[in-house]
Amino acid sequence: MAAASLMAVMILSRRRGVKTGDTVDTREWDVTETNQRRLEIDAISKRYGETVAVDELSFDVLAGELFGFVGRNGAGKTTTMRIVLGVVAADRGEVRWDGRPLDFKTRRRIGYMPEERGLYPKMRVAEQLRYLGELHVMTRQAAAAAALNWLERFDLAERRNAELQSLSLGNQQRIQLAAALVFSPEVLVLDEPFAGLDPVAVDVLTDVLRERARAGVAVIFSSHELELVERICDRVGIIDHGRLVAIGSVDDLRRGGPERLWVDAPAAGEDWLRNVPGATIVQEQGSRRLVELAPDGNDQDVLQAALRTGPVREFQSAEQSLVDIFRDVAGGARP
Amino acid sequence: MSSPLPDDHASTWPRNIYLVARREMLIRLRSRVFIATTVVMVVLVAGSVLVASYLQEGTPSQPAAVNVGFSGGSQALEPSFKSVAAALGETVNVTSLPDAATGKSQVEAGSLDMAVSGSATAPTAVVSNSLPGMVEIALDAAAEDARMAAFGLTPEAITSITAGVPFEPVQPTGSASPLNEGAFVGLAVGLILFTALGSAGSQVAQGVVEEKATRIMEILLATVRPSELLAGKVLGIGLVALLQLAMEAAAALLTNAFAHVVSIPALGIVEVGLYFSWFVLGFLLYAAAHATVAALVSRPEQVAGATAPVTIVLLGSFVCSLNLFLRIPTSPLTTVLSIVPPLAPTLMPMGIAEGIAEPWQVGVAMGLTIATIAGEFWLAGRIYANSAIHTGARMGFSDALTGRQSD
Numbered sequence: 001m002a003a004a005s006l007m008a009v010m011i012l013s014r015r016r017g018v019k020t021g022d023t024v025d026t027r028e029w030d031v032t033e034t035n036q037r038r039l040e041i042d043a044i045s046k047r048y049g050e051t052v053a054v055d056e057l058s059f060d061v062l063a064g065e066l067f068g069f070v071g072r073n074g075a076g077k078t079t080t081m082r083i084v085l086g087v088v089a090a091d092r093g094e095v096r097w098d099g100r101p102l103d104f105k106t107r108r109r110i111g112y113m114p115e116e117r118g119l120y121p122k123m124r125v126a127e128q129l130r131y132l133g134e135l136h137v138m139t140r141q142a143a144a145a146a147a148l149n150w151l152e153r154f155d156l157a158e159r160r161n162a163e164l165q166s167l168s169l170g171n172q173q174r175i176q177l178a179a180a181l182v183f184s185p186e187v188l189v190l191d192e193p194f195a196g197l198d199p200v201a202v203d204v205l206t207d208v209l210r211e212r213a214r215a216g217v218a219v220i221f222s223s224h225e226l227e228l229v230e231r232i233c234d235r236v237g238i239i240d241h242g243r244l245v246a247i248g249s250v251d252d253l254r255r256g257g258p259e260r261l262w263v264d265a266p267a268a269g270e271d272w273l274r275n276v277p278g279a280t281i282v283q284e285q286g287s288r289r290l291v292e293l294a295p296d297g298n299d300q301d302v303l304q305a306a307l308r309t310g311p312v313r314e315f316q317s318a319e320q321s322l323v324d325i326f327r328d329v330a331g332g333a334r335p
Numbered sequence: 336m337s338s339p340l341p342d343d344h345a346s347t348w349p350r351n352i353y354l355v356a357r358r359e360m361l362i363r364l365r366s367r368v369f370i371a372t373t374v375v376m377v378v379l380v381a382g383s384v385l386v387a388s389y390l391q392e393g394t395p396s397q398p399a400a401v402n403v404g405f406s407g408g409s410q411a412l413e414p415s416f417k418s419v420a421a422a423l424g425e426t427v428n429v430t431s432l433p434d435a436a437t438g439k440s441q442v443e444a445g446s447l448d449m450a451v452s453g454s455a456t457a458p459t460a461v462v463s464n465s466l467p468g469m470v471e472i473a474l475d476a477a478a479e480d481a482r483m484a485a486f487g488l489t490p491e492a493i494t495s496i497t498a499g500v501p502f503e504p505v506q507p508t509g510s511a512s513p514l515n516e517g518a519f520v521g522l523a524v525g526l527i528l529f530t531a532l533g534s535a536g537s538q539v540a541q542g543v544v545e546e547k548a549t550r551i552m553e554i555l556l557a558t559v560r561p562s563e564l565l566a567g568k569v570l571g572i573g574l575v576a577l578l579q580l581a582m583e584a585a586a587a588l589l590t591n592a593f594a595h596v597v598s599i600p601a602l603g604i605v606e607v608g609l610y611f612s613w614f615v616l617g618f619l620l621y622a623a624a625h626a627t628v629a630a631l632v633s634r635p636e637q638v639a640g641a642t643a644p645v646t647i648v649l650l651g652s653f654v655c656s657l658n659l660f661l662r663i664p665t666s667p668l669t670t671v672l673s674i675v676p677p678l679a680p681t682l683m684p685m686g687i688a689e690g691i692a693e694p695w696q697v698g699v700a701m702g703l704t705i706a707t708i709a710g711e712f713w714l715a716g717r718i719y720a721n722s723a724i725h726t727g728a729r730m731g732f733s734d735a736l737t738g739r740q741s742d
Contacts, residue, residue: 085557107557118550123362134354135558137347179554 037063037098039187039218044093046079053079055242061218066209068233069222076242077222078115081189085112108136111185113193117176119164125175126160129182136183150178170198190221194228206232230322240330253325259293260318261302267310276301290318351559355567363575373579377586384587388594401425401448401470406432408454412477420473455481524610525681528617529653535576539622540629540638542568547633561716569622610684616704617680621649623711630718648677656682664691674700676707
């Protein structure tokens with residue numbers, strides 16, 4: 001994907017010592033020459049009194065892309081999504097879809113699942129979905145058919161005439177997702193869509209999101225389930241204190257981080273790495289040590305040092321998980 | 336999968352209002368509360384009319400006929416007595432008796448109220464305790480006529496002598512004239528408006544807060560303008576309230592048609608249209624006000640406190656209208672206030688019914704009320720949108736209006 005090449009810029013930036021909290025100008029990496037439609041979040045800012053919720057935030061989500069939006073609580077994810085949907089007005093900046101600023105008309109093409117779930121508790125499930133479809137300018141018949149389709153997809157067709165409040169919380173969550181999907185939106189903005197779902201529902205939703213992305217929908221969702229985000233997203237954006245601190249595919253983000261090595265040298269003492277420049281032990285698991293290399297570090301020097309202590313049972317590159325990357329760029333705490 | 340309609344807002348706002356109103360109606364018409372209250376109200380209304388009818392039969396509006404018997408020479412008084420009694424509003428059954436003793440025994444037995452005997456110029460009467468005073472006056476008058484005839488006066492002379500003084504009633508300037516039948520219709524419009532808003536206004540407010548409390552408005556605001564949402568809500572709830580009122584009115588009218596409890600004033604199509612228009616305008620004016628204040632709060636338990644000022648204004652307007660209309664109906668103050676929106680929906684129908692309101696005043700009042708309603712929807716929509724993600728304590732009016740948030 002084009003964004004992959006852009007990540008190099010970010011990786012270089014980080015190598016040069018860009019700190020958490022610094023503004024990362026994603027436009028620098030953007031391949032705007034392509035004709036692909038995109039949701040452009042362009043330098044948006046939002047303050048609540050003295051609190052800065054979003055600060056000059058910029059990134060794109062391409063049509064056909066699954067974009068994971070992660071950050072700690074209060075990092076600015078929900079505010080960003082609300083700005084995209086027009087629920088909250090940005091103090092500065094602009095959001096565009098397909099090159100045009102989002103307006104009331106364009107926002108009707110966006111499926112939205114807010115952080116705070118909300119549907120009519122006393123309204124029948126199928127009627128509720130049909131109503132939302134009609135509000136998104138579908139005909140009554142098309143909306144009814146789409147509602148039934150999504151209820152079947154989420155295995156809730158039998159409950160179509162039940163009041164929403166009579167469903168379990170998990171099933172209400174599925175209806176909430178169906179509400180965002182029922183009118184076949186061009187963009188999906190989902191705030192914590194996996195929260196509260198059982199593993200089967202997680203799989204169904206994962207399939208649905210992948211399918212929608214394959215159909216050309218730009219999908220952005222926030223989640224604290226980093227393993228899930230790592231598994232299904234094409235790209236990930238990490239936000240901290242209202243600023244984007246990392247963006248790219250998980251592989252790109254891994255490449256952007258410091259190189260790490262697992263070394264198992266049982267005979268090695270505490271100071272076996274003392275004379276190897278740019279190498280630091282960051283974690284120990286019995287005789288296994290996770291060694292992080294600075295930009296001037298050399299893995300062969302580490303290997304030589306390990307061999308000098310005796311037998312070496314393991315020497316391999318350690319792949320960073322998204323959790324590691326997140327800790328690295330967003331201050332250490334899990335989101 | 337979808338078959339989108341033309342995505343043009345200019346053509347979709349009426350559809351949005353319709354969709355929102357339809358949802359509100361469906362939900363309410365289907366609710367057990369609506370069905371139960373409607374059935375109970377219809378039964379109560381019909382029952383009340385029937386009870387009133389029963390009570391009327393028990394206490395007749397027309398006093399019972401007075402049975403009077405004449406014997407001997409007094410029988411000559413019968414025609415004159417009947418005529419005077421009728422003029423005094425008494426219904427009398429006159430019978431001839433063979434003698435005074437029979438008459439007395441019948442009065443004692445209760446079959447006669449009065450037994451008259453003796454001559455026409457000097458009659459005597461035996462009466463029951465319950466004899467109406469007017470019957471005695473009628474007998475006195477008949478005897479006086481007989482005495483005057485005995486003195487040789489012609490019937491014309493007697494009529495001339497006994498003719499009453501004509502009294503011409505004149506209305507003092509500035510005081511209210513007695514209410515005519517139509518004026519009660521004007522009062523009824525205000526009363527029905529007040530009654531309808533008692534429940535519907537609160538339903539509008541609850542509906543607005545429900546969308547905020549359940550957070551669905553975050554989804555709705557992405558596709559429906561707040562003013563459309565509120566207009567649809569007020570319209571839907573209003574139509575349901577109107578339907579409920581119509582069913583209650585139909586129950587009352589149908590029952591009355593059988594029971595004949597009250598006579599319904601005959602109204603022309605134009606009058607009915609005007610009263611109905613004012614009911615609708617008044618409903619929209621106050622329902623939109625309920626929506627506006629409800630948009631400031633975020634929890635159902637805060638609704639009553641938020642809507643209290645609107646209820647007070649409505650009640651104050653109704654009481655004020657009633658007093659102005661009854662005390663100084665033609666004063667400039669009443670004329671001006673009947674044009675101003677808070678009072679127009681209650682005061683103007685009274686003015687129309689009484690024939691005081693000029694057509695231009697009705698037109699200006701309607702225009703101002705419609706403009707105020709539009710302004711309310713705009714204001715409520717703005718507050719609704721600005722307070723969309725606000726939770727917790729009631730939001731300040733100026734913050735809600737400007738969109739400032741402090742969290």
